[in-house]
Amino acid sequence: MDLQRIEDEALHLPKEERAQLVQRLVLSLESPSREELRSDWLLEARRRAQELDDGSVQAVPSEDVMRKARALIK
Numbered sequence: 355m356d357l358q359r360i361e362d363e364a365l366h367l368p369k370e371e372r373a374q375l376v377q378r379l380v381l382s383l384e385s386p387s388r389e390e391l392r393s394d395w396l397l398e399a400r401r402r403a404q405e406l407d408d409g410s411v412q413a414v415p416s417e418d419v420m421r422k423a424r425a426l427i428k
Contacts, residue, residue, distance in 0.1 A: 364375055405411040
């Protein structure tokens with residue numbers, strides 16, 4: 355299907371569906387690539403590891419985190 359046909363079909367959609375399509379298309383342009391996500395998470399993991407190593411933050415046991423999370427949703 356070529357671009358002109360897609361555009362013609364899209365313009366015949368109801369207003370709400372066109373708005374949803376626009377939103378999805380815009381989000382697809384703004385989404386980072388897999389490589390960008392991988393790189394960002396690697397940097398974040400390194401930053402967090404450095405904070406643990408230098409003592410600027412302390413680790414919280416997962417049991418404590420889960421207990422607090424469960425208390426918040428009750």
